[in-house]
Amino acid sequence: MSVKISHENGKITAKLMGEIDHHTAKAMREEIDSEAEKIKPAVLYLDFSEVQFMDSSGIGLVMGRFRQMELLGGKLRVINVPEHLERIMALSGLGALGVLTNEGKVKK
Amino acid sequence: MKIINETNISFMSKSNNESFARSVVSAFVLQLDPTITELADIKTAVSEAVTNCIVHAYKYEMGTIYITVRIIEGGKIQIKIRDKGCGIENIHEAMEPLFTTMGGERAGLGFAVMQSFMDKIRVNSKVGKGTTITMEKSIIRRAKNNE
Numbered sequence: 001m002s003v004k005i006s007h008e009n010g011k012i013t014a015k016l017m018g019e020i021d022h023h024t025a026k027a028m029r030e031e032i033d034s035e036a037e038k039i040k041p042a043v044l045y046l047d048f049s050e051v052q053f054m055d056s057s058g059i060g061l062v063m064g065r066f067r068q069m070e071l072l073g074g075k076l077r078v079i080n081v082p083e084h085l086e087r088i089m090a091l092s093g094l095g096a097l098g099v100l101t102n103e104g105k106v107k108k
Numbered sequence: 109m110k111i112i113n114e115t116n117i118s119f120m121s122k123s124n125n126e127s128f129a130r131s132v133v134s135a136f137v138l139q140l141d142p143t144i145t146e147l148a149d150i151k152t153a154v155s156e157a158v159t160n161c162i163v164h165a166y167k168y169e170m171g172t173i174y175i176t177v178r179i180i181e182g183g184k185i186q187i188k189i190r191d192k193g194c195g196i197e198n199i200h201e202a203m204e205p206l207f208t209t210m211g212g213e214r215a216g217l218g219f220a221v222m223q224s225f226m227d228k229i230r231v232n233s234k235v236g237k238g239t240t241i242t243m244e245k246s247i248i249r250r251a252k253n254n255e
Binding site for chain 1: 123124126127130144145148151152155156162163206212213214215217218220221224225
C-alpha cells in the first residue's frame, strides 16, 4: 500500500510511502480523495516522513489536494518533510500556499 | 569530448517504467561514485523527462522512449532522453515554470526541476517528429581510480 490513512476527531492523516512519481501519485490521489470526500475533514495532513523519492508529481499531488480541501471547506497541511525533499519543495513555491509546516520535523 | 562509457536503453511509454528508467540511469551513474544528493538529483531529472514523454509526447498512443547515458572524461554525465512523439510547439512556453497543459494534478515544474537539478539542459523538438532532451551534470570527484 502506497498510502496509510488514519483519522480521528475529524482530521485525516495520509502517510505517503515510498516513491512519488506520475505513476504512483494516481493511486495515492484516488485513495486520499475518496477518504476525504467521505469524512470531509477539518484538516488533511499529508505526511512525507516515509517518502524516499519524489519528482514534481509530488508537488502536483499537494496542489491538487489543496484545491480539493478548499472545495470541502477544510485545510491542508504538509508535515514531516525529510531533508532530502526540501529542495524540490522549496522550488515548488508551495510555501506561498501556507501548507508547509515544521510540525514533527524528522531527520533522514 | 572523450566518452569513457555508454549505455542505451529503450522501453515502452508506460507509466510504471518511470521508476525503471531512473533506477537504470542511477545504477549506471554509480560507477562515478556520486554523492546521495547528486544521485537523487539525476533520478529526479530523469523522472521528469520520462514523465514528459509519457504524458505529452505519447499522450494518445504507446511509443518507445530511448535513453543514452554517457560518462565523459573528467567525471561528467550526459543523459539523452528521446521520443518520437508529437513534439513541442513552443519550447519557451513549455519550459516556463508552472506552465502546464494538463490541469490540476500536474505542477508544471518538469523543466524547472531538470534545470535546477542538472548543470545543463538542451531541448530539441520538431512537431510531429519528436523531442530530445540532453542534460549534463558534473560529478564531484571524491575517490580516485573510478575510471
